[in-house]
Amino acid sequence: MVTFLLRRLLQSVFVLLGITLFVSFTIRLSGDPAVAMFQGSSAPTQEQLALIRERLGTDRPFVEQYVDFVMGALRGDLGTSFRSGGPVSAAVVARFPATVGLALAALAISLVLAVPLGVLAARRRGSQVDLAIRVVTLFGLSFPNFWLGIMLILIFGVQLRWLPPSGYEGPVSFVLPSLTLGLILASSTTRLVRSALLDVLGEQYVVTARAKGVREEAVVYRHALRTALIPVVTFVGLQIGGLIGGVVIIEQVFAWPGLGSLALNAISYRDYPMLQGTITVLALFIALINLLVDLSYAALDPRIRYA
Amino acid sequence: MRRALRDPSFTIGALIVLIVVGAAVFAPAIAPYEPTAANLRSRLAVPFSETHPLGADAIGRDILSRIIFGARISLTVGLVSVAVAVVIGTLVGLVAGYFGGVIDAVLMRSADIQLSFPFILLAITVIAVVGPGLWKVILVMALTQWVQYARIVRGQTLSLREMEYVHAARGLGATHARIMFRHILLNALTPITVLATLGIANNILLEAGLTFLGLGVDPTIPSWGGMLADGRNYIERAWWVATFPGLAITVTVLGFNLLGDWLRDRLDPRMRT
Numbered sequence: 043m044v045t046f047l048l049r050r051l052l053q054s055v056f057v058l059l060g061i062t063l064f065v066s067f068t069i070r071l072s073g074d075p076a077v078a079m080f081q082g083s084s085a086p087t088q089e090q091l092a093l094i095r096e097r098l099g100t101d102r103p104f105v106e107q108y109v110d111f112v113m114g115a116l117r118g119d120l121g122t123s124f125r126s127g128g129p130v131s132a133a134v135v136a137r138f139p140a141t142v143g144l145a146l147a148a149l150a151i152s153l154v155l156a157v158p159l160g161v162l163a164a165r166r167r168g169s170q171v172d173l174a175i176r177v178v179t180l181f182g183l184s185f186p187n188f189w190l191g192i193m194l195i196l197i198f199g200v201q202l203r204w205l206p207p208s209g210y211e212g213p214v215s216f217v218l219p220s221l222t223l224g225l226i227l228a229s230s231t232t233r234l235v236r237s238a239l240l241d242v243l244g245e246q247y248v249v250t251a252r253a254k255g256v257r258e259e260a261v262v263y264r265h266a267l268r269t270a271l272i273p274v275v276t277f278v279g280l281q282i283g284g285l286i287g288g289v290v291i292i293e294q295v296f297a298w299p300g301l302g303s304l305a306l307n308a309i310s311y312r313d314y315p316m317l318q319g320t321i322t323v324l325a326l327f328i329a330l331i332n333l334l335v336d337l338s339y340a341a342l343d344p345r346i347r348y349a
Numbered sequence: 350m351r352r353a354l355r356d357p358s359f360t361i362g363a364l365i366v367l368i369v370v371g372a373a374v375f376a377p378a379i380a381p382y383e384p385t386a387a388n389l390r391s392r393l394a395v396p397f398s399e400t401h402p403l404g405a406d407a408i409g410r411d412i413l414s415r416i417i418f419g420a421r422i423s424l425t426v427g428l429v430s431v432a433v434a435v436v437i438g439t440l441v442g443l444v445a446g447y448f449g450g451v452i453d454a455v456l457m458r459s460a461d462i463q464l465s466f467p468f469i470l471l472a473i474t475v476i477a478v479v480g481p482g483l484w485k486v487i488l489v490m491a492l493t494q495w496v497q498y499a500r501i502v503r504g505q506t507l508s509l510r511e512m513e514y515v516h517a518a519r520g521l522g523a524t525h526a527r528i529m530f531r532h533i534l535l536n537a538l539t540p541i542t543v544l545a546t547l548g549i550a551n552n553i554l555l556e557a558g559l560t561f562l563g564l565g566v567d568p569t570i571p572s573w574g575g576m577l578a579d580g581r582n583y584i585e586r587a588w589w590v591a592t593f594p595g596l597a598i599t600v601t602v603l604g605f606n607l608l609g610d611w612l613r614d615r616l617d618p619r620m621r622t
Contacts, residue, residue, distance in 0.1 A: 060462040068474050180610070184550070184603035186557050186574075189595030192581055196592070200585050207584075287469030291558050295581060305470075306562060309477040317477060321470050328467065 050336055054329045059112070061325045062318075066108050069314045076100065098124070111318070120319035125311045130319035133304060140210065141300035142327065144223070145289050147216055149278070151224025152231050157267075157274075159228075160235025165262065167240060175232060182229025187288050191222040191295040208297040219296045223288050227281060234277050238270040245269075272339060279335030283328050358611040365604025373420040382411035384418040384571040396589045404589040406579055412589065415571040416597045422572040423601060426487055426556040427549040433491035435545050438498025439537075443529045445499065446506025456503065460496045468493060468555065476564045483566045486559055490552050497548075498541060505537035539616045546612055550605035557598050573598045 076094040095101040120130035163175040198218060199207025206215050243266050251265050290302030301320050308316035353359045388409035396404035403412040445453040475489050509515060518532050559565035560574030568575050573594040580591025
């Protein structure tokens with residue numbers, strides 16, 4: 043178990059190093075931020091440029107800057123925003139709860155819907171209910187998430203006026219954006235729960251349990267579902283990246299004060315330390331969730347031992 | 350073929366895709382207006398009228414015409430990005446699976462990193478640097494997605510290269526290239542076709558999302574994502590500006606998803622749902 047944990051942690055560290063290296067290198071390719079800072083104003087002199095480069099630290103070699111960034115990040119220092127002059131980490135910390143809260147709320151909604159619906163569809167395979175669930179989830183897979191968001195705003199925010207259409211006005215503001223993301227994630231998850239459960243229901247030990255006269259409810263929920271949830275957990279772990287991507291778009295639809303809008307603003311102001319810091323933190327969050335997912339297998343499947 | 354026609358997944362999916370392709374190809378002939386022609390007299394004109402069947406946007410451009418022309422962007426992005434990714438992925442996957450060694454190790458590690466780096470974040474980073482644009486979006490998609498095709502082809506190649514018939518071909522003096530393309534690739538095409546069809550649907554959604562964020566195609570070109578970004582601003586006054594382009598995306602993506610589902614059921618009985 044300890045060896046597994048260490049190996050898995052090491053893997054996360056490599057992935058994070060790979061991502062930050064890629065992001066830093068790509069951003070570095072975009073040209074001289076000192077020049078970018080003078081956009082729209084009069085042309086700077088060479089001395090002015092040199093001064094700014096020195097102040098930003100961009101006159102040093104790339105490797106040195108990258109090592110600096112990583113060392114800083116380990117201490118919780120993500121650098122200084124070009125635009126505000128304040129620390130990037132403070133801005134990221136302020137926005138972090140809004141984004142992660144949205145992602146977790148969406149995840150919760152999707153699981154609450156997907157597990158019962160998937161079980162229902164699997165137990166009544168081939169019935170009208172099963173067909174209806176298949177059709178609805180196929181639509182769910184085909185909606186652009188931001189369009190579903192706009193439609194929910196239109197119905198519940200503009201027409202019925204039940205919920206705030208955008209911005210953050212207290213916990214009730216979570217409803218529409220998390221529902222948007224949750225409904226879409228629930229579609230793919232429902233399909234997976236259904237097919238995973240169908241697979242398991244054909245296994246020998248389930249047949250044995252039935253033959254022993256175990257009640258059908260107990261067969262499904264105690265014996266089969268537990269095993270069926272393993273691929274579901276893997277799938278949900280793999281979806282976290284896509285979910286965070288969805289949050290970035292949905293934040294734009296709902297004028298949500300999260301990391302996604304922070305990153306998009308950073309692009310329009312060419313505030314590269316801010317962009318780098320935001321993406322690093324999002325990648326860290328995703329890596330952490332994936333780590334937790336891997337560790338949770340043991341709890342679900344007693345056959346898995348981390349030797 | 351007759352069996353296919355009796356399957357609603359196939360008939361509905363194929364019909365939708367045919368209509369969208371038709372709209373894209375014959376756009377200038379069937380669109381009632383120029384998609385970029387502003388007309389201040391029909392600003393935010395209501396839909397279901399004789400002049401504008403789906404209404405008009407904030408500067409009076411006909412929404413139906415823009416949707417018809419927008420099909421060109423969505424299909425171009427969906428088809429070209431997937432085609433490029435499939436070609437690169439298949440070549441790398443074949444070589445990696447067939448020869449193994451360093452290229453195989455590099456491929457698998459880069460796939461690991463990529464799986465943990467969501468596309469939108471990657472696209473934001475790259476487009477922040479190179480700027481938005483149709484071909485840049487296609488390139489970013491192709492360069493990030495070839496890995497998934499490479500993994501599939503690699504896996505198939507690994508199992509196929511030890512098959513009797515491959516050994517037989519080698520014994521008969523077939524070259525490596527001939528074995529890879531004639532004997533292995535043909536048998537690896539099934540999962541690739543399924544994945545590519547679903548990939549087209551996925552990339553149409555991704556492009557619309559990026560364009561919605563202002564990171565995709567040029568806002569002056571009529572595209573479904575761009576129309577939605579426009580419509581978001583008028584949601585309180587004109588519901589139709591955002592509603593119809595979103596429906597166009599949903600129906601098109603649904604068409605490709607239905608075809609992909611049908612292909613998966615037909616070609617691979619093990620994956621049957």
